[in-house]
Amino acid sequence: MCGFLVVVTPLLCAHSPWGQYQVHRQKHLLIMSTIPDKPTYPFSLRLVAAINKALPEAKARPARAKHFERVHSLFSTKQMQLMLLSRHNAEAALEGSGPFAELGPLQFRIIYQFADLQLLAQIDLPDQHAWLLTNAIMYAEDISEQADDPDELAPHPNLHPGSRAALNDHPFPE
Numbered sequence: 001m002c003g004f005l006v007v008v009t010p011l012l013c014a015h016s017p018w019g020q021y022q023v024h025r026q027k028h029l030l031i032m033s034t035i036p037d038k039p040t041y042p043f044s045l046r047l048v049a050a051i052n053k054a055l056p057e058a059k060a061r062p063a064r065a066k067h068f069e070r071v072h073s074l075f076s077t078k079q080m081q082l083m084l085l086s087r088h089n090a091e092a093a094l095e096g097s098g099p100f101a102e103l104g105p106l107q108f109r110i111i112y113q114f115a116d117l118q119l120l121a122q123i124d125l126p127d128q129h130a131w132l133l134t135n136a137i138m139y140a141e142d143i144s145e146q147a148d149d150p151d152e153l154a155p156h157p158n159l160h161p162g163s164r165a166a167l168n169d170h171p172f173p174e
Contacts, residue, residue, distance in 0.1 A: 034065040
């Protein structure tokens with residue numbers, strides 16, 4: 001019996017998908033939404049299509065978490081770079097209130113706003129990446145009717161610096 005355990009245990013460990021998840025997250029620009037925040041997933045599909053049209057090398061893909069605890073876990077551990085939340089849930093995430101009350105606050109910067117939705121990024125997302133995403137969104141006809149006016153968004157205090165540069169028509173950051 002002991003021999004069986006010694007042989008089977010390494011085989012079970014070899015089938016762990018952890019390495020594949022890491023590779024997938026590195027190869028694709030994943031935009032996380034969550035099931036309880038109903039409008040986020042349908043819009044993430046449109047957002048991904050618009051980003052892929054402008055930046056096919058981004059290989060953008062939607063990712064949907066089952067609940068806010070998973071959103072918090074993936075974002076706080078930097079396994080996800082971007083998330084799409086309704087404004088009230090984004091404010092709750094920033095403050096550590098509402099569905100994030102027991103989880104604590106998250107730190108992030110706004111990349112863009114779409115009526116009641118916000119595309120949010122890790123605070124250390126490179127300015128160049130934020131600029132490229134914002135620029136792609138600004139000129140995406142498929143989602144332009146929901147995108148907030150750049151002049152109204154540019155002064156937002158929690159806007160990512162790369163996004164602010166794109167919104168203010170500054171050149172690509174070096």
